Amino acid sequence: MVGIDEVAKLAGVSTATVSRALSGRGHVSPASKAKVEDAAARLGYVVSSNASGLASGRTRNVGVVIPFLNRWYFSSVLEGAQQALLRNGYDLTLYNLAGDGRERSSVFEHFLLRQRVDAVVAVSLELTEHEVQRLHDLGKPLVGVGGPIPGVRTLTIDDVAVARLATEHLLALGHRRIAHIGGDLEFDLDFHLPTNRRLGYEAALRDAGVDPEPRMFAPADFTIAGGYQAAKQLLGVPHARPTAIFAASDEMAMGSILAARDLGMVMPRDVSIIGIDDHDLAEFFGLSTVAQFPRGQGEHAVEILMEQLEPGTDAAQPAATPLPFELRVRSSTAVPPA
Amino acid sequence: MVGIDEVAKLAGVSTATVSRALSGRGHVSPASKAKVEDAAARLGYVVSSNASGLASGRTRNVGVVIPFLNRWYFSSVLEGAQQALLRNGYDLTLYNLAGDGRERSSVFEHFLLRQRVDAVVAVSLELTEHEVQRLHDLGKPLVGVGGPIPGVRTLTIDDVAVARLATEHLLALGHRRIAHIGGDLEFDLDFHLPTNRRLGYEAALRDAGVDPEPRMFAPADFTIAGGYQAAKQLLGVPHARPTAIFAASDEMAMGSILAARDLGMVMPRDVSIIGIDDHDLAEFFGLSTVAQFPRGQGEHAVEILMEQLEPGTDAAQPAATPLPFELRVRSSTAVPPA
DNA sequence: CTGAAAGCGCTAACAC
DNA sequence: GTGTTAGCGCTTTCAG
Numbered sequence: 001m002v003g004i005d006e007v008a009k010l011a012g013v014s015t016a017t018v019s020r021a022l023s024g025r026g027h028v029s030p031a032s033k034a035k036v037e038d039a040a041a042r043l044g045y046v047v048s049s050n051a052s053g054l055a056s057g058r059t060r061n062v063g064v065v066i067p068f069l070n071r072w073y074f075s076s077v078l079e080g081a082q083q084a085l086l087r088n089g090y091d092l093t094l095y096n097l098a099g100d101g102r103e104r105s106s107v108f109e110h111f112l113l114r115q116r117v118d119a120v121v122a123v124s125l126e127l128t129e130h131e132v133q134r135l136h137d138l139g140k141p142l143v144g145v146g147g148p149i150p151g152v153r154t155l156t157i158d159d160v161a162v163a164r165l166a167t168e169h170l171l172a173l174g175h176r177r178i179a180h181i182g183g184d185l186e187f188d189l190d191f192h193l194p195t196n197r198r199l200g201y202e203a204a205l206r207d208a209g210v211d212p213e214p215r216m217f218a219p220a221d222f223t224i225a226g227g228y229q230a231a232k233q234l235l236g237v238p239h240a241r242p243t244a245i246f247a248a249s250d251e252m253a254m255g256s257i258l259a260a261r262d263l264g265m266v267m268p269r270d271v272s273i274i275g276i277d278d279h280d281l282a283e284f285f286g287l288s289t290v291a292q293f294p295r296g297q298g299e300h301a302v303e304i305l306m307e308q309l310e311p312g313t314d315a316a317q318p319a320a321t322p323l324p325f326e327l328r329v330r331s332s333t334a335v336p337p338a
Numbered sequence: 339m340v341g342i343d344e345v346a347k348l349a350g351v352s353t354a355t356v357s358r359a360l361s362g363r364g365h366v367s368p369a370s371k372a373k374v375e376d377a378a379a380r381l382g383y384v385v386s387s388n389a390s391g392l393a394s395g396r397t398r399n400v401g402v403v404i405p406f407l408n409r410w411y412f413s414s415v416l417e418g419a420q421q422a423l424l425r426n427g428y429d430l431t432l433y434n435l436a437g438d439g440r441e442r443s444s445v446f447e448h449f450l451l452r453q454r455v456d457a458v459v460a461v462s463l464e465l466t467e468h469e470v471q472r473l474h475d476l477g478k479p480l481v482g483v484g485g486p487i488p489g490v491r492t493l494t495i496d497d498v499a500v501a502r503l504a505t506e507h508l509l510a511l512g513h514r515r516i517a518h519i520g521g522d523l524e525f526d527l528d529f530h531l532p533t534n535r536r537l538g539y540e541a542a543l544r545d546a547g548v549d550p551e552p553r554m555f556a557p558a559d560f561t562i563a564g565g566y567q568a569a570k571q572l573l574g575v576p577h578a579r580p581t582a583i584f585a586a587s588d589e590m591a592m593g594s595i596l597a598a599r600d601l602g603m604v605m606p607r608d609v610s611i612i613g614i615d616d617h618d619l620a621e622f623f624g625l626s627t628v629a630q631f632p633r634g635q636g637e638h639a640v641e642i643l644m645e646q647l648e649p650g651t652d653a654a655q656p657a658a659t660p661l662p663f664e665l666r667v668r669s670s671t672a673v674p675p676a
Numbered sequence: 677c678t679g680a681a682a683g684c685g686c687t688a689a690c691a692c
Numbered sequence: 693g694t695g696t697t698a699g700c701g702c703t704t705t706c707a708g
Contacts, residue, residue, distance in 0.1 A: 001453075001476070003685060014695045019687055026688085029693060049452040050391040051685035054700045059388065061431070061454070069417045070618070075408040082407075082434045091449055093399070093431040096420045111429055114387040115339075115701095116399070138339070225622040261599070280408070284563040341701060352679045357703055364704085365677060389701035392684045453685095 002043045011039035022047065053115075061091040062305060063117035065107070065125055069096055071222070072251065072279050073294050077123050077145055080298025088306055093117060097125065113138065119305045121145060121298075127152075141308040143301045148192060155301055157292045157323045159193050163200025163248070165327055166274050166290050170244045171208045175272060175336045177216070178205065179234045179242035181227055181252050184219035194219075197248045197276070216242060220252050227255025235263055235271065243336035244272040250279035250289055257285055257332065268334035278328055286331035293324060340381045349377035360385065391453075399429040400643060401455035403445070403463055407434055409560070410589065410617050411632050415461050415483055418636025426644055431455060435463065451476065457643045459483060459636075462531075465490075479646040481639045486530060493639055495630045495661045497531050501538025501586070503665055504612050504628050508582045509546045513610060513674045515554070516543065517572045517580035519565055519590050522557035532557075535586045535614070554580060558590050565593025573601055573609065581674035582610040588617035588627055595623055595670065606672035616666055624669035631662060 008015045013032050020026040021036035028036075039045075053059040064081055068074040078094075085092045095111060097104050108131055112120060119141040127142075127149050135142050144154035170178050180201045183194025202212040218233050220226035227247055235241055247253035253275025260271050267273060275282070278291030300323075346353045351370050358364040359374035366374075377383075391397040402419055406412045416432075423430045431454060433445050446469055450458060457479040465480075465487050473480050482492035508516050518539045521532025540550040556571050558564035565585055573579055585591035591613025598609050605611060613620070616629030638661075 001685095004687095005685085015686075016688080016696080017694060020694085023687085027693060032694080046448060046451045046453075048392070048685055049454045050388045050397065051700090052687075053388040054386070054392050054702085055685075055687040057687095057700080069407075069420075070410060070413040072408060075413055078432075079407045079434060079436070082432060083436070086434075086445070086449075089448075091431050091433075091452075091454060093429050094416075094420060095429075096417060096424075098417070098421070107424070110384060110427075111424075113384045114429075115384075116387045116429060224619060228622065281562060284566065339701095342703095343701085353702075354680080354704075355678060358678085361703085367677060370678080386701055389684090390703075392686085393701075393703040395684080395703095 001048075002045050004045070004047070007036065007039045007043055007045045010043065011035040058309075059116060059118050060089060061093055061117050062302070063093050063095055063112050063120040064123065065095045065097055065112075065120060066123040067097050067125060069098075073146075073249075073277065074123060076294035077298040077301075080295035080300075081121055081302050082298075083295075084299040084302035084306075088302070088310075090118075090302075108134070112140075118309055119143075121301045121305065122147065122149060122152075125149075141305055143304050145297050145301050146193070153304060155297050155304075155323055156193075157325050159196035160200035160203070162276055162290050162292070162325050163197035163246070164204045165200075165325070166246050166276060167201045167204035168208075169288070169327055169329070169333065170246060170272060170274060171204060171210075173244075173272065173333060173335050175244040176208075176210055177240060177242045177336075178210070178244045178246060179216040179218065181218050181220050181230045181234070181245060181247040181256065183248060184221060194248060201246055220247075220255075222249050222252060224251045224255040224258070227252025228259045229255070231256035231259035232263070235260060235265065242271070244274070244333070247273065247275045250275035250277035250282050250287060253287055253289065253332075254279070254281060254285050257287065268332055270337060272333040272336070274333050278326075282328070282330070288330045288333040289328050291326045291328050297323060339386075340383050342383070342385070345374065345377045345381055345383045348381065349373040396647075397454060397456050398427060399431055399455050400640070401431050401433055401450050401458040402461065403433045403435055403450075403458060404461040405435050405463060407436075411484075411587075411615060412461060414632035415636040415639075418633035418638075419459055419640050420636075421633075422637040422640035422644075426640070426648075428456075428640075446472070456647055457481075459639045459643065460485065460487060460490075463487075479643050481642050483635050483639050484531070491642060493635050493642075493661055494531075495663050497534035498538035498541070500614055500628050500630070500663050501535035501584070502542040503538075503663070504584050504614060505539045505542035506546075507626070507665055507667070507671065508584060508610060508612060509542060509548075511582075511610065511671060511673050513582040514548055515578060515580045516548070516582045516584060517554040517556065519556050519558050519568045519572070519583060519585040519594065521586060522559060532586060539584060558585075558593075560587050560589060562589045562593040562596070565590025566597045567593070569594035569597035570601070573598060573603065580609070582612070582671070585611065585613045588613035588615035588620050588625060591625055591627065591670075592617070592619060592623050595625065606670055608675060610671040610674070612671050616664075620666070620668070626668045626671040627666050629664045629666050635661060 004015045004018050008018045018036050021028045021033045082092050095107050123145045124147040146156050182198045205212050218230035220230040245256050256273050265271050275289045278289050282289050342353045342356050346356045356374050359366045359371045420430050461483045462485040482490050484494050520536045543550050556568035558568040583594050594611050603609050613627045616627050620627050
């Protein structure tokens, strides 16, 4: 392994200058900088992140803690974060807190705290105050995406507003019997999004003079299969069945589309369906939806971190920006049947 | 940040003993070991990975290089690897080589080689000999999953055999006009799987005395939408249309199911469809498939690495094990229409 | 089985 | 703008 002193020797400067030239901290004359870069390239030199990290206290690495890898929303956030990190010269170490609490606390105690990361992005995870405190004590910036973390900068779309928008779209088309497929309780634990979306839905109904009915609600697990089951329940009732379904995620909405089809219903003639996300497949299914932009959320989270880790960089000032969302009308929603 | 010397003081031993007790290397009396562990726990001590890595040359971290995050196969492999790594006390740093070659070489030159990882798992990636050599020179073990890397231990199912199995299932049911949806050329670049699957398909046909016809083949991009398009092509022809479709992935098979439905065909009465993967949604779609076990592949890759990184551990001896696959017959395949 | 001490490779004051 | 040098916090010979 070629070290910094070999580069220094070849470039004819001191190791300190090599370090400065390569890291960009401190001033170096353009001439030496060029010599150093040339020497480094020639020798195939790369800094040892351990040595550098030990000496400087920075690792150029951030931890991303995420509960799922195989769901569109989560992998999109991850992708966005990874890309933004790469762009900034950072590595990303991944902590997939799939399982139980044991695995989870082990991650916190032994992994994140090993000084391996400079900062952490927590996706849809409700950290305890103790966990937040611990990171804070270590001086590690923390930003949340999509989950409510008390006392921490968190990026979330306004779930109430999003749900309201979707519901109002249906209302505006003339629907009155609008069902909702939301999350089950289990999902509400870590991110209250199911509850918020339901609140937005109910608020929109009430504002339109419609009373939310319990039998117009069905819980599911945010998967296509779950949405399919739920929609069958909802659409299977003989009388007064809903003319529209608002699902709290596109995957559940797609399940609903398949369910409607299997029940012999034609969409949007017999039933309108709308979701939330703008999933990759939404276009394919002709699904109307309220788009959120998870890749962008991931990138955004990283930018906030960068601002704290490397002040003075030209990072955008993301403080005020509310997260965008946008109604996308496709062919799954229309006026209700006469 | 509490350091090793504080632990040593509290435990009444030297730092050397603390290090040995906590890392498990070298002998320590049970008594001191207990004292050390107790002291460490009391103080909330966690080793600094940088210092430890610098001194020892090991980082307890492995890099995973992967081209997609949002595809079932890939996220499953990643999940398996992550879990196995966590179990072994390792971190996983993620390199998502989504883009072009530039991004890719930058990853290799600057990230992987920063001594940040002890080993790397390359998923469906064809590394150049130079890249392999470079890792080899650094003494970093490398194992591939699902991609052909010359001179490197690689885990792949036998794609030819898998495709043959799927095709033979259709043949055994009595089908003769069996179409195939495979990968397009772009996909063949990094992992020759599309070609291999096509070869297995054609071989099975020939063995059954059926001549593979070019118009019974349609390329796609491994997505549901792509499979949908391809199936429409295949099933749309007026005469002599296929009675069965073998898609090279479950996602494309699901697209085919939807296409058949939209063409007014009933499955499996009018057309049989089979895929490869055993995707999470296969059950939901009633899709017959040849299961592969990507999570297991990810775990397996890690085990191989562990064996090299920590010889003497009780890791399984995975040398000979061929990767398993398994026909799963559901409701999407049946005898052809009379 | 345990302790003392010499680094691991780099960065950051501090001088010049 | 650049060099000198003292650590960063741990692991690991080498003695004992």
